[in-house]
Amino acid sequence: MQIAPSLLSCDFSRFGEEIARVDAAGADLMHLDIMDGHFVPNLTFGAPIIKKLRKYTEKPFDVHLMISEPHRYIDDFADAGADIISFHTECDSDIGETLNMIEKRGVKPALAIKPGTSPKAVLPYLDRLYMVLVMTVEPGFGGQRFMADMMPKVEYLRRVIAERNLGTLIEVDGGIAKDTIGAAASAGVDICVAGTAVFGAADAKAAIDELKALC
Ligand code: DX5
Numbered sequence: 001m002q003i004a005p006s007l008l009s010c011d012f013s014r015f016g017e018e019i020a021r022v023d024a025a026g027a028d029l030m031h032l033d034i035m036d037g038h039f040v041p042n043l044t045f046g047a048p049i050i051k052k053l054r055k056y057t058e059k060p061f062d063v064h065l066m067i068s069e070p071h072r073y074i075d076d077f078a079d080a081g082a083d084i085i086s087f088h089t090e091c092d093s094d095i096g097e098t099l100n101m102i103e104k105r106g107v108k109p110a111l112a113i114k115p116g117t118s119p120k121a122v123l124p125y126l127d128r129l130y131m132v133l134v135m136t137v138e139p140g141f142g143g144q145r146f147m148a149d150m151m152p153k154v155e156y157l158r159r160v161i162a163e164r165n166l167g168t169l170i171e172v173d174g175g176i177a178k179d180t181i182g183a184a185a186s187a188g189v190d191i192c193v194a195g196t197a198v199f200g201a202a203d204a205k206a207a208i209d210e211l212k213a214l215c
């Protein structure tokens with residue numbers, strides 16, 4: 001299992017140091033949550049901040065766009081140093097066109113689905129995706145309860161990915177902690193995002209090690 005700490009729960013006044021800290025603690029990717037106050041009822045930060053953060057780690061930047069019109073910002077996030085860009089099937093942009101833009105920039109494309117969305121929404125694009133992000137909370141805020149009833153979606157996607165002989169990764173995001181990561185691992189998840197579980201712990205390395213050991 002790979003662990004992607006969600007920087008949403010870090011101390012934003014020391015953003016760069018927080019990235020360096022979870023890098024040293026064994027984070028596999030840095031999960032960066034971008035919210036526009038429209039697609040979700042919360043605001044975070046944008047590409048200029050990501051660009052400034054790039055020098056604090058060599059680990060991949062996993063950029064999760066919770067914004068209504070992702071196609072307008074793909075070039076900005078690519079320029080800022082994103083390695084993976086996830087956007088939501090429920091957004092207002094044309095999905096195929098937005099994937100084209102991400103691919104053209106040599107960034108790894110991913111599609112995300114909210115809890116109410118069927119995993120079938122990603123099937124027309126699955127062959128093009130580096131990753132599918134299955135939300136296990138309603139997007140917008142850290143610290144919510146893990147929705148275990150999303151695991152059948154993960155199992156379904158795992159089956160289709162195997163049937164089609166694809167290497168697509170599956171990521172879950174929301175409520176991952178000591179008592180929930182086992183369910184995600186059993187369902188076939190490759191990458192777990194963890195905000196509160198990593199940044200709420202006194203020792204980030206111990207927290208990441210323990211999450212991995214529970215898989
Ligand atoms: C929620 C974000 C998540 C969030 C996860 O909309 O996409 O990445 O920060 O936080 P925890 O792990 O606290 O649920």
Ligand code: ZN
Pocket residue numbers: 006031032033064173193
């Ligand atoms: Zn996220």
